[in-house]
Amino acid sequence: MAKKPSRRQRPPRAAAFAVALALMALSFALGWFFGVRSTQFHGKILLVNDSHRLASDYVPEGLVNLYQQRHSFRLAGSEITLTRETYEAMEQMFHAAEEADMNGYIVTSGYRSYQRQTEVYAQSEPGKAQQPGASEHQTGLAFDVTVETNDGFESTPQYAWLAQHAHEYGFIQRYPANKSDITGISYEPWHYRYVGVDAATRMWQSGQTLEEFLGEK
Ligand SMILES: [Zn+2]
Structure with missing residues (x-):
């Protein structure tokens, strides 16, 4: 029969506490790591286009109003929302742009509901807007950005900065100039x-669209 360990054989209380703390920190770090990494798996990246449409009742979880958050960018209106993760990544990105003297x-x-897209589609010229359910704006993961310019956003230094750095924050330019035959959408700088970050970096390096990256084209 095993003898009950005496008090002296047990690890000192402080050491046990330190081990418990270390285990907690490790599990937190692992959870954080895999939580972040899990957004990078192919199957989890939402593809929305004309042949992959969202249901009319699809509303992303955790939308935040950008106007109510700290923002290192200007807003065209006070009602623009995005998912929290998208907002946090874009805030980091525009904060970094600001540090690089890239402003304006x-x-x-941002997010556009199915109902709103129905109105936009009805009011647009043929071919100028996505049909309801086919707009990436319904995901809450996409936004449009510009600067005050007379020349078009694509000819501004702010555009050039995004073209070089957006992937570092997890963003892709979704509708490049020479890929409209694949995306079905004309150039939208x-x-x-x-x-x-992982998927965006790989697409930035390979020049692939989201359709190509996910093996859909
Ligand atoms: Zn857009």
């Missing part, structure tokens, strides 16, 4: 989509 970004659009 104006966010013009102002439209950015959150996919996580």
Whole structure:
């Protein structure tokens, strides 16, 4: 029969406490790591286009009003919302832009409901807007940005900065100039989509669209 350990054989209380703390810190770090990494798996990246439509009742979880958050960018309105993760990544990105003396970004659009997209579609010229359910804006993961310019956003230094750095914060330029045959959307230099740093970096390096990256084209 095993003898009950005497008091002296037990680890000192402080050491046990330190081990418990270390285990807690480790599990927290692992949870954080895999939580962050999990957004980067192929199956979890939401593809929305004409042939992959969202349901009319799809509303992303955790939308935040950008106007009510700290923002290192201007807003075209006080009602623009995005998912919290998208907002946090974009705030980091525009804060970094500001530190690089790149200012004047104006966010013009974020989440758009199915109902709102129905109105936008009805009011647009044919081919100028996505059909309801086919707009990435319904994901809450995409936003439009511009600056005050007479020349078009694509010819501004702010655009050039995003083209070089957006992937570092998890964003892709979703509708590049030479890829409209794949995306089905003509060049939109102002439209950015959150996919996580890993996927964005790989797409930036390979020049792939989201459709190509996910093996859909
Ligand atoms: Zn857009």
